[in-house]
């Protein structure tokens with residue numbers, strides 16, 4: 001080996017040794033330069049941040065004269081969900097809504113008890129309304145063959161499919177798919193934020209997500225993307241393909257098909273936005289494409305003969321009928337629904353510190369093996 005090459009090797013050796021020494025002795029250095037960290041920064045780069053002016057425009061106290069969107073929280077719950085409802089509402093109020101006072105709409109297929117109403121009413125200064133769901137929006141529709149549906153529930157329960165034996169869960173999924181936005185209490189609103197019992201909002205939300213949706217013309221916002229259990233939706237994709245073939249006019253140019261299919265639409269890859277969190281535009285569900293889509297799926301009976309979830313149904317519709325830029329990943333919103341958490345990252349503009357987040361950024365679900373964030377990134381990279 002000639003002399004310059006020897007020097008080069010020596011310098012390289014010193015640099016590598018120094019890197020390892022620093023990695024072991026200085027935790028910060030090790031974390032910043034670890035391969036997984038560099039890779040995750042790279043992966044997160046496609047996620048647009050909320051622009052700074054949304055933060056500076058947000059009210060600092062109970063301001064009532066700042067611009068607001070025409071929006072509401074919507075919370076489907078049973079009376080027995082009360083303690084979990086309180087947990088979720090407390091977080092939403094503390095981390096966001098005490099400055100905005102967006103209204104709350106609670107829905108139930110049974111009347112809410114006085115106890116329920118009283119316990120949630122003290123948690124906010126915002127208006128609250130309690131709505132009863134009409135039977136025809138909730139119960140198994142008359143065109144469903146009752147025996148076939150009962151048999152299918154028995155079979156799915158034997159197969160240990162989660163909520164496989166539950167009729168009420170199916171009614172709930174069908175209601176969330178095709179009826180919540182038709183409830184009379186939601187008619188006056190354009191945007192909604194769906195909340196479920198026992199969820200956590202882990203960071204301060206110092207911008208108004210509704211105003212962001214409105215100004216940026218976003219239609220569907222999510223925090224977690226995940227795989228569905230295939231056994232709950234065996235024939236859903238065939239129905240989707242049949243619908244798409246019959247109604248090609250509803251398929252958007254530049255859609256997000258690659259989020260839900262790895263085969264350009266031939267098969268479903270089971271990815272969906274986790275709909276227990278949604279911030280979305282009600283007019284999308286009320287529009288022609290989704291109305292026709294829901295009616296078509298409903299007639300197939302899959303909500304009751306199988307166990308079609310509102311998450312894949314909403315997600316497939318958003319992915320096919322919307323241009324991909326209408327769908328937004330709310331990276332800044334730290335959110336947990338058991339067992340998964342989206343926790344903002346400390347990389348780049350450090351959303352975690354900015355949001356005073358209480359979640360562990362190293363345990364965010366985003367690039368967990370079961371997450372569909374890679375498929376979402378693929379859509380955005382295209």
Ligand SMILES: Nc1nc2c(ncn2[C@@H]2O[C@H](COP(=O)(O)OP(=O)(O)O)[C@@H](O)[C@H]2O)c(=O)[nH]1
Nearest residue numbers: 076077078081107108109168169172196197276
């Ligand atoms: N009113 C009512 N709400 C329900 C019923 N079943 C589920 N929900 C609500 O529907 C949402 C989803 O139910 P959840 O039990 O959280 O299901 P999971 O998140 O899929 O495990 C929650 O907001 C529940 O409160 C029901 O039978 N009646």
Ligand SMILES: [Mg+2]
Nearest residue numbers: 196197276337
């Ligand atoms: Mg839930």
